[in-house]
Amino acid sequence: MIVEIISIGTELLLGDIIDTNSAYIAEKLTENGFDIHYVSTVGDNLARITATIKRAQQRADIIITTGGLGPTDDDLTREAIAASMGLELKKDERLLTAIKNYFREKNYSMTVNNEKQACLPEGATEIPNEKGTAPGILLERDDIIIISMPGVPGEMKDMLERKVLPYLKELSAGLIQSRVLNFFGIGESSLEMEIKDILDKQTNPTIALLAGKGEVKIRITSKASSKEKAGELIAAVEKGIRERVGEYVYGSDDKGLAVVVAELLKEKGLSIATAESCTGGLLGDRITNIAGSSEYFQGGVIVYSNQVKHELLGVEENTLKKYGAVSAETAQEMAEGIKDNMSTDIGIAITGIAGPGGGSQGKPVGLVYLGLAIDDYSQTFKLKLRNDRAWNKWMSTQYALYYLYRYLVNGQEF
Amino acid sequence: MIVEIISIGTELLLGDIIDTNSAYIAEKLTENGFDIHYVSTVGDNLARITATIKRAQQRADIIITTGGLGPTDDDLTREAIAASMGLELKKDERLLTAIKNYFREKNYSMTVNNEKQACLPEGATEIPNEKGTAPGILLERDDIIIISMPGVPGEMKDMLERKVLPYLKELSAGLIQSRVLNFFGIGESSLEMEIKDILDKQTNPTIALLAGKGEVKIRITSKASSKEKAGELIAAVEKGIRERVGEYVYGSDDKGLAVVVAELLKEKGLSIATAESCTGGLLGDRITNIAGSSEYFQGGVIVYSNQVKHELLGVEENTLKKYGAVSAETAQEMAEGIKDNMSTDIGIAITGIAGPGGGSQGKPVGLVYLGLAIDDYSQTFKLKLRNDRAWNKWMSTQYALYYLYRYLVNGQEF
Structure with a gap:
């Protein structure tokens, strides 16, 4: 209709x-x-x-x-x-x-x-x-x-x-069903290429690629003579897509990265704290947009200046001097520092250059390091983002949530 | 056209x-x-x-x-x-x-x-x-x-x-000019009532009331035979509006509260730090959305649990026990604590119940306290907001920025 x-x-x-x-x-x-x-x-x-x-x-x-x-x-x-x-x-x-x-x-x-x-x-x-x-x-x-x-x-x-x-x-007699798969870590055009044959031959269910804010979705919609039949049609297509690109699927339907991470933290009974530099509180904001986040979110720090990175998180002055505030070493110490300071299971840290100013040849705008500390394990990630302040802030939190999600699902095998 | x-x-x-x-x-x-x-x-x-x-x-x-x-x-x-x-x-x-x-x-x-x-x-x-x-x-x-x-x-x-x-x-030969006045602390219908006679009799410039996100704007648009003449028409109407409701005008054109506050902080050479509970980092996020904010923003803490309110900000355990985490007393100690911890001129704090859960009869969802500490002066504000988590978070940061703006303009006379 x-x-x-x-x-x-x-x-x-x-x-x-x-x-x-x-x-x-x-x-x-x-x-x-x-x-x-x-x-x-x-x-x-x-x-x-x-x-x-x-x-x-x-x-x-x-x-x-x-x-x-x-x-x-x-x-x-x-x-x-x-x-x-x-x-x-x-x-x-x-x-x-x-x-x-x-x-x-x-x-x-x-x-x-x-x-x-x-x-x-x-x-x-x-x-x-x-x-x-x-x-x-x-x-x-x-x-x-x-x-x-x-x-x-x-x-x-x-x-x-x-x-x-x-x-x-x-x-519509309830005979139309739909399901959305949420992807992270793969672009819209790459995803389209990977499943082009599936997309091309499909008529029922129909499959649509949708661009999200720094992520991609696939919507599968089926029409059939019964609810069950419609569900089966979707399941078959979903299976085919997952076989091809399942590693990039982090969730389905209305559940964004922050919600998926929240569910995993609750399920595993893990607590978390954040240490943010260039994102300025956006990660904490996204985590606390979810009602009930006080169950696992202890709090965080926004360490915009080097001084407070040292004072609040115990990042060594030597680390800041030798590697700089935007470095894997600083990200790691920030993550470990916030985890210890707030006595949580997990510490997650973001430090980078959001732009438009502050970049240099060696450390351009869009360079961001993430740190993840869990018990005695810690890991850092390097991002090269684009030249836009709001986008760089958003994508830094997307990646932070995504790597946390991967850890919560797969453990230390990134 | x-x-x-x-x-x-x-x-x-x-x-x-x-x-x-x-x-x-x-x-x-x-x-x-x-x-x-x-x-x-x-x-x-x-x-x-x-x-x-x-x-x-x-x-x-x-x-x-x-x-x-x-x-x-x-x-x-x-x-x-x-x-x-x-x-x-x-x-x-x-x-x-x-x-x-x-x-x-x-x-x-x-x-x-x-x-x-x-x-x-x-x-x-x-x-x-x-x-x-x-x-x-x-x-x-x-x-x-x-x-x-x-x-x-x-x-x-x-x-x-x-x-x-x-x-x-x-x-259009540049003969159309427009100017937007930004209001906070007055609702759209009250503002309309206050200036109804001006609105009703006006044809050139035209005057439009616009609803923003937790604030109101008035747009004045004039058409004239020259740029100067169009500007004069606007200035006369703006004067009339300001005489009536000028106390609620915080800025003009594209400048939102965060930008106006940023300009004042830079102009006065003052540094700031934030302590957020229910807003979870949103205030820091808004402050750091402005390029160059590292000039005056030192950092902040997100203190979701009582434990970190005490440990990171030095809020007395006795205060938390006697008055609760959502109280004027806690807000004040949070603001003073973050100012001292980060050695800034200004500390600003938000603690409240964003909802949907966590409310009680004495402290319902939407109850928020703000704390503002500047040198030896400190002041708290009580807000009664609505029953929506995202809205309550947003409005808490709006009021925090607004009271800070008022202080920066008027000093201690709230």
Whole structure:
């Protein structure tokens, strides 16, 4: 089934807000086997929204809109849906009561504007919004289904996952399954070359290569007459891919490197501490983005200056002088130092030149050393990254998490 | 002038990549006084790209596309522009030589596919790409201008800023000026109320309220017969706004809180160190995202466990026991501890409950204390944030930077 996504809101056209809703909806729908041909963004203008919905009706089976369901004069999605279908807007008394109750419970004062949110195009039903006052809209016709959700990302996501996806999955009878394999350490084009014959001959499941932020993913999507059959089709293709490039697969589906590492640390009952120079706290930030990380994450240090590398981590002044702050030797002493200081099982360290300044001929921007210390074992890794500060910081943490992952899975055999 | 943006690439429809390019272009163009009515995303399908460009020709003066300029069979933007305008594609020999030279210099091997990148629609000119192999395209007709840029964000931004914006500014004769004021500590709706009369009566300059990530911005855009006149119009409105709500303005234009703080620290010659609990390194990450931060940032600690709060920062065991890790007392000792440990002028500390777990009735999720220690002066701040881990982490660092900014500007008068 072909889906078209329309994001509504002038703020999206001004560029101050990036339209993350469309990407989120597109990802969830693609995972569930729906095809998306167009995504549009349109401002708070009734004629333009109506025209955009009308055009989508001609080329899609399902239209999903976000935004424009609020109470103000700028919120025109209801009106545009009604206009595009030649329908009247009607006030739904039950919905009005629900909105009034919401305001009463929250002790907010309700304005006349808010009554607008109780209006629906004739024949449409409300999609309950458990995170806010603007209900979604579901309009089913023989030739088109229109689903409208709020623009606030938290409200939209909640509604999509709890109401809209289950509804759409039922439409597609659950016969579409998908699975994502996450790769690190191999580029998109190399991965494509390695499995080109598999990619070329495949029709069901379909296989898609997806570029992540410093990593690559493969999505396998199958359609079959039963859930089990669809799962079997995926398993067979996954097996073939893993035989070829399995060494680069670190996880699947929504689990990024930080999550996979977190699960392994918890499973093995190991604690960890970080020592960061050029990444400035980004590794700690990524580790602590995961709820419950205090179970295994003891803490870390950000040692931007040489002085604190020595004072806080016990990196020998001689090491700093002889090899420099950006060296395998310093990375190793940093990792061992933080492990000892914080009495953890594992210490992980990053030191490098993020750029744009600070590089030299011998030590160019993008040169990064990682240190990993576990019990009495320690190991260092050298990275040569690109010439961009934000990218170099990000990739340094990617590699740090990846080598840690490899150690946790394979032990000392890198 | 009306601009329409078209993002090209199937990966954008799958939702794995969020289309940040459109938002970036929209922001830059809006700042420069161009109006954007539609943004579209379309996959790598020749018929659909061509149809999308044709439609845009009917409703815009300028079309800007990104993506689809690469060397592979999927890259169809050149073909679609030619098809939509009824033009032939021609190989440009000078461009071909330039691409060959690029590959020779980089020591990459060039494939036949890459020759495609030397093709342009008849009458179009190349926009040089200094960050990659795919040149942009500029096609000028009496009724429409088409500008095509690569989809790789780094290449697109470089091309936009160095080539496309100067070209567009010349088109608009530089008579449009804009200025953004950045606010912290006031919500969007309160700000709107405070200046509603100014907003309502304003036509030139126009004034737009923009929601940032935990902050608000006001953009003032003026059009006039000369650059000076346009600047004067802005200055008058800015003065009126500042008289009303100037206390909340912390900076202007592209300068976020971290940049404003960085400039003040450099100007005053002050050094800083961070002590983070619930933010897990995010504050350090934000400070070190700014190139040259090693001038004033000495380093920091991430003290996730109580043990390291005591051991690394010298927070008294008694304080932790009596008041708890999330308390004004602990925040203060953390700030003083990191300042002393790293021998900096300023120590800044964050301790709180990011959630979703870890809250209690007395100390709910979202409770955060900040500590600021400068010489012998220290001060703490209590925050009550929302129930979302990522948001709570972000807002804690926003407030930390904001209070530091206030101190650097006003001294001890908070």
